Amino acid sequence: MDEHRRLGRTIGFARVVLLLHLTLIVAVDGRSLTGNLEGKDGKLTVADNGRLSGYHSTVNRKAQGSDGAGGGARMGGAPGDLHLLGLPVGQGDGTLIVCPEYDGNVIVYDMGSTTSAWTASDVRNFMLDSTLNGERSLLDRVSTVIISHAHTDHYNYVPDVFPNVGLKTDHNKNNRSSAGPSANLEVFVSATISDYIYFGMGEWLEAAGAMTFNNGKQCFTEECSIGNTWTGELCGASSPARFRVVAANMGSGSDRNEQSVVLRVENTGQSALLVGDFEGPVQNELIQAVAPDLLLSDVYKVSHHGASFKSNYPEFLEAVGARLAFISSQYAAVSQYGHPKCETLDRLQATGTLMEASAHRLDCTDAERNVVETVLDRSIYSTMPTPGTICVVNVTMTDLLPEPFLDVDCN
Numbered sequence: 352m353d354e355h356r357r358l359g360r361t362i363g364f365a366r367v368v369l370l371l372h373l374t375l376i377v378a379v380d381g382r383s384l385t386g387n388l389e390g391k392d393g394k395l396t397v398a399d400n401g402r403l404s405g406y407h408s409t410v411n412r413k414a415q416g417s418d419g420a421g422g423g424a425r426m427g428g429a430p431g432d433l434h435l436l437g438l439p440v441g442q443g444d445g446t447l448i449v450c451p452e453y454d455g456n457v458i459v460y461d462m463g464s465t466t467s468a469w470t471a472s473d474v475r476n477f478m479l480d481s482t483l484n485g486e487r488s489l490l491d492r493v494s495t496v497i498i499s500h501a502h503t504d505h506y507n508y509v510p511d512v513f514p515n516v517g518l519k520t521d522h523n524k525n526n527r528s529s530a531g532p533s534a535n536l537e538v539f540v541s542a543t544i545s546d547y548i549y550f551g552m553g554e555w556l557e558a559a560g561a562m563t564f565n566n567g568k569q570c571f572t573e574e575c576s577i578g579n580t581w582t583g584e585l586c587g588a589s590s591p592a593r594f595r596v597v598a599a600n601m602g603s604g605s606d607r608n609e610q611s612v613v614l615r616v617e618n619t620g621q622s623a624l625l626v627g628d629f630e631g632p633v634q635n636e637l638i639q640a641v642a643p644d645l646l647l648s649d650v651y652k653v654s655h656h657g658a659s660f661k662s663n664y665p666e667f668l669e670a671v672g673a674r675l676a677f678i679s680s681q682y683a684a685v686s687q688y689g690h691p692k693c694e695t696l697d698r699l700q701a702t703g704t705l706m707e708a709s710a711h712r713l714d715c716t717d718a719e720r721n722v723v724e725t726v727l728d729r730s731i732y733s734t735m736p737t738p739g740t741i742c743v744v745n746v747t748m749t750d751l752l753p754e755p756f757l758d759v760d761c762n
Contacts, residue, residue: 423476423477423479423480423481423482423488424436424477424481424482424743424745424760425481425482425484425485426449426481426482426483426484426489427484428747428749429749429750429751430451430452430453431451431452431453431591431618431619431749431750432451432452432747432748432749432751433448433449433450433451433586433592433616433618433619433747433748433749434447434448434449434745434746434747434748435447435448435449435616435623435625435650435652435744435745435746435748436448436449436743436744436745437652437677437679437734437742437743437744437745437746438469438474438477438679438734438743439468439469439679439734439735439741439742439743440462440463440464440468440469440474440508440679440734441464441465441466441468441469441680441681441735442464442465442466442504442656442680442681442686442687442688442690443461443463443464443465443466443504443505443507443508443679444460444461444462444463444464444499444504444505444627444656444679445459445461445462445463445464445469445474445508445679446459446460446461446625446652446679447459447460447478447489448460448585448616449483449489449492450492450585450586450587450590450592451586451590451591451592451618452483452484453586453587453589453590453591454586454587454588454589454590455483455486455487455492455587456492456493456494456495456585456586456587456590457478457489457490457492457493457494458493458494458495458496458497458585458586459493459495459496459497459509459512460497460499460614460625461497461498461499461505461506461627462474462496462505462506462508462509462512463502463503463504463505463506463507463508463509464504464507464508465503465504465507465687466681466685466686466687468681468734468735468741469741470508471507471508471511471512472511474508474512475490475511475512477489478490478493478512490512493513493536494536494537494585495536495537495538495539495585496509496513496536496537496538496539496559497538497539497540497612497614498538498539498540498541498547498612499541499611499612499614499625499626499627499628499629500541500542500607500608500610500611500612500627500628501540501541501542501546501547501607501610502607502608502628503549503550505627505628506547506550506552507549507550507552509552509555510550510551510552510555513536513555536559537562538556538559538560538561538562539561539562539563539612540556540561540562540563541563541599541600541610541611541612542563542600542607542610543563544556544557544561544563546607591618591619592616592617592618593616593617593618594614594615594616594617595614595615595617595645596612596613596614596615597613597614597615597624597637597641597645597646598611598612598613598629598633598637598641599611599612599613601633601636601637602631602632602633606631607628608627608628608629608630608631608655608661608662609629609630609631609633611626611627611628611629611630611654612627613625613626613627613629613637614626615645615648616748618748619748619749619750620750621649621650621748621749621754621755622647622648622649622650622748623648623649623650623651623652623746623748623755624646624648624650624651624652624671624673625652626651626652626654627654627655628654628655628656628658628662629654629655629662630654630655630658630661630662630663631661631662634662634664634666634667635664635666635667637667638666638667638670643670646667646670646671647670647671647672648671648672648673649673649674649675649748649754649755650673650674650675650676650677650746650748650755650757651668651671651673651675651676651677651699652676652677652679653676653677653678653691653695653699653731655690656678656679656680656681656686656688656690656691657678657680657690657691657692657695657696657715657733658688658690658691658692658695659692659694659695659698660692662695663695663698663699664698665698665701665702668698668699668701668702669702672702672704673699673702673704673705674704674705674706674730674754674755675705675706675730675746675755675756675757676699676705676730676731676732677731677732677733677734677744677746677757678690678691678713678731678732678733678734679733679734680733680734680735681735682714682735682736682737682738683714683715683716683722683723684714684722684738685738686716689716689720690716691713691715691716691733692715692716692717693715693716693717693723693725694717694718695715696713696715696725696727696731699729699731700727700729700731705729705730705731706729706730706754707728707729707730708727708728708729708730709728710726710727710728711726711727711732711736712724712725712726712727712736712737713725713727713731713732713733713736713737714736714737714738724737730757732744732757732759736761740761740762741761741762742759742760742761743759743760743761744757744758744759745757745758745759745760746758
């Protein structure tokens with residue numbers, strides 16, 4: 352394992368603790384920060400290199416409605432922090448990439464569900480009620496929408512979360528019905544627009560002027576080979592964050608999961624891999640096709656809601672070598688596909704790279720679809736881990752620590 356990952360284990364950054372938050376003001380490397388702090392046994396840990404172990408950006412939810420919907424989050428922390436928010440949409444996917452405060456753009460990677468916990472309206476209200484350091488809502492900051500592939504549980508919320516694409520409007524609580532993204536919203540999809548035929552998505556994409564991949568050989572607007580850096584500065588010119596398209600539209604074209612956009616997010620020397628439902632033989636093909644450092648990532652958004660058949664092959668998980676992993680899925684007990692699968696959790700833990708974590712429950716199903724109440728002590732989390740529990744997963748990539756950290760806000 353490369354040196355920067357071993358470092359995190361050496362200095363004691365090994366605990367992701369749930370629900371215990373102490374609001375303090377501390378100095379880190381000569382800077383004062385206000386944030387939520389926690390460490391092993393609820394104590395703040397300062398490493399030999401002077402960095403904090405357990406520093407938390409603020410993800411405190413406001414008052415919530417039914418099923419936890421309706422509240423917002425006030426994102427905080429250091430100006431260079433990048434957040435990945437996994438939203439509890441149920442059997443689907445919805446990830447927000449909140450750029451560093453330098454520019455503060457928000458990139459949406461998938462937004463849909465077939466068996467919802469949060470509806471599209473809930474997602475929209477959460478984004479409208481959530482801010483970055485108290486300034487401008489996350490909805491108002493959305494600059495880019497990326498749809499990994501043409502399955503409805505990855506895109507059917509989009510027209511309702513952004514109903515008036517192309518219109519410049521003011522996002523405020525008194526004008527929710529007409530608020531929409533600004534005229535410069537960019538939208539990117541895999542396959543072709545004609546594949547997005549449900550829920551009015553095709554018309555929405557046309558109105559948005561969506562751009563598509565071309566058989567994995569076109570990185571949006573630039574001709575390039577798979578794995579080359581996408582030079583579009585999604586977070587803004589002054590931001591340290593960068594994005595790489597690792598794969599898109601692989602496979603024969605008949606399997607939409609294989610076409611998934613595999614997106615690598617990099618910030619302050621840390622990285623995350625978002626893969627949609629990427630699965631099948633193309634997982635091993637990709638290992639052979641790209642440089643290892645394009646797959647090796649600190650954070651892994653687990654493919655296909657935690658599926659094990661044709662997905663999350665051991666070889667692929669080894670190539671990613673994640674320290675933190677999170678899953679977007681309905682509760683295992685009611686998921687129509689039995690996601691997440693216990694075999695996938697076992698494979699993730701078998702890589703030996705995941706951070707230690709406080710004991711937490713994450714239900715899964717075995718080969719016979721029996722629900723197994725699993726207690727984990729490794730950093731694998733879900734947006735809906737157990738019946739009656741829904742969570743906003745927040746991964747923070749920060750230069751204040753040698754590795755990213757993960758926080759969950761559940762109710």
